[in-house]
Amino acid sequence: MSTIASNPIRINATRAAWEEKPSPIAQLGKGTILTSVVMAVLFPMWSIVVTSLASRRTINEAGGMVVIPSELDLSAYVTIFSGGQVTRAIWISTLVTATGTLVSVVLTVLAAYGLSRPGSLAHRPLLFYFLFTFLISPGLVPSYLIVTGLGLKNSIWSLILPSAISVFNLVVVRAFFMNIPSELIDSARIDGASEWRILTRILLPLSKAAVAVVGLFYAVGYWNAYFSAVLYIDDNDMWPIQRVLQSYILAGQSPHVAGVPVNLPGITAYPPTLAIKMAVVVVTVIPALLVYPFVQRHFTKGLIVGAVKW
Amino acid sequence: MNRHDVNKSPGARLGMRLRRDWPLLLMTAPAALLLLVFHYVPTLGNVIAFQDYNPFEGDNPLEAFVFSEWIGLGNFETLFYDRAFWEAVQNTLSITLFQLVFFFPLPVGLAILLHSVGSSRLRAFVQGVIYLPHFFSWVLVITFFVQMFGGAGLLAQQLRHHGVEPWNIMANPETFILLVTSEAVWKDVGWGTIVFLAALSSIDPTLYEAAAADGAGRWRRLWHITLPALRPVVVLLLILRLGDALNVGFEQYILQREAVGRQAAEVLDTFVFYQAIIPQQWGLGAAAGLFKGVVGLVLIVSANKIAHFIGEQGVYQKT
16 A cells, blocks of 8 residues: 555554554544543542642642642541551451452362363253352342341451352353363373362462452452441441441431441541541552552453453 | 273262262362352342241241241232332433443443554553553542542532532432443443453454455444454343343442432432331342342343344353
8 A cells, every 4th residue: 555655664663564554633533532531540549649648738728639749748647547447447458358358269269170170070060050140149138138147247257258259250260270281180180189289289370360360359349348338337346448438538428328327436526637538548549559560461361351251 | 981981870970970079079169158158048038029028037037037927929019019119220221221322332432442552552551541440449439529520529629719610510310320320431441441452352454454455444444344343242241231231230329329319319229228128128128139130130031032133142052
């Protein structure tokens, strides 16, 4: 095409030779769209971080949310980490997330391996038993009655056990296991390795990416758990961070979540300042930001998509 | 299985397979047990929809179930005569339909746009940023929106600076459907591109080259190569979405119901929560849940049938 003729030197071209040169207007349009999409995500985060670090004077001058940082003031973080409800909630959420992720990942990997060998005893009915959960959902009321009936109310296990197994994650790991060449497993078995040894010594080291992504999904689910806390945790002292965040920020606009008037026990005999509120938001966001870069590169490996096609 | 098995009786064969496979069964057992307790037992527990369920009969839910009175379709009658229930159904369906039209196509478009970006560095950066909100909880997402668009948020602040009286965005029932859709888009539009990007990268580039050589321009290539390649994924996701028509999400609505009011924000799930769990109307709530479950099952099965009928792969196949 004419592009080739007009551009004889195309050494580092990212565009294929047959592809037209994009018009400046198209380039501009693309650039505008992508910039605004990226800004839509980053700008609110920026403003919240800056406000949480702003002094009272800066906030007053801005009349609320701050966009341009001036004085650095860490007092909001000092306040929320010096004991009281937020500190406690962070501990509880960390405990729930750590315990829950461990339980979930271990049980998911075990079951994924148990279901990864077609032809084993009861393989098809068991697989059906797991996959059938995609088609029916049990409904809120019976689930609530079971969890409370088991005496899990106001226990952190009520935030863990009902959501401990995600069949979707299980299918992801199983698909990964089944893609590993069976010769590896067969030769290990000939050498006398037990199933447990095959799983821990051969499959797991090869499946780090899958386990990392699935672990991230579980961890995010536990850290973000809000509604299960509304249902099962009445005791303010046991609230996870999302529940506390809701009562700090959204309570102003919705004072009666769960039909129970929200009061703010612990540190806040006075209403929390904007900086404190935003500090709680930042603390709630940070864990996701910390783990995300490590796992993000695995997303593109077709892992998730491969599983969609089970 | 080796060939000696063939001569043995079925019982002996089963014993052999058990001896061989028991570690696999043992490994599957804990997960299967959790699903039994927290998925299948509650699913069966939906039969209390036909009861005047009273948890104070007996010491535990099981005894209460045994002792509670069977009232046939009484709960369903109450439910179907309840105007609030139909309003909740209507809200749910409007939100689903609205998002199907205004949210569903966005990830497709964004994925095509991203795919056309030449620099892989830039693409990776944009992807890294736009996947992120998917990992935020709904409490966080709504907090972000409140801080930006709420009565004391950044936008209202700026408007007041310039002498404009800000209008109410976060608590306006009339525009609530726009608000929840924007929130959903902000949270998940980036994440939604993953599937489409994968489909796009699996297109054979020689197709484009051949088309270009034959004189097909940018738009014709998009229309005749890119979009057909995306069609199976689009159909698959459409089926999943239709099967989930009565599920618009939970937390997003419960968090905003007080601010905008029941009229606009009551969806089926919040209806069950406010009309059944808080006033402890267990039978009624189970009836609403069962209604939702059955309709959902019918929707997903029929959507899949339609997909097979028009020659698409669908979610699952007949085996």
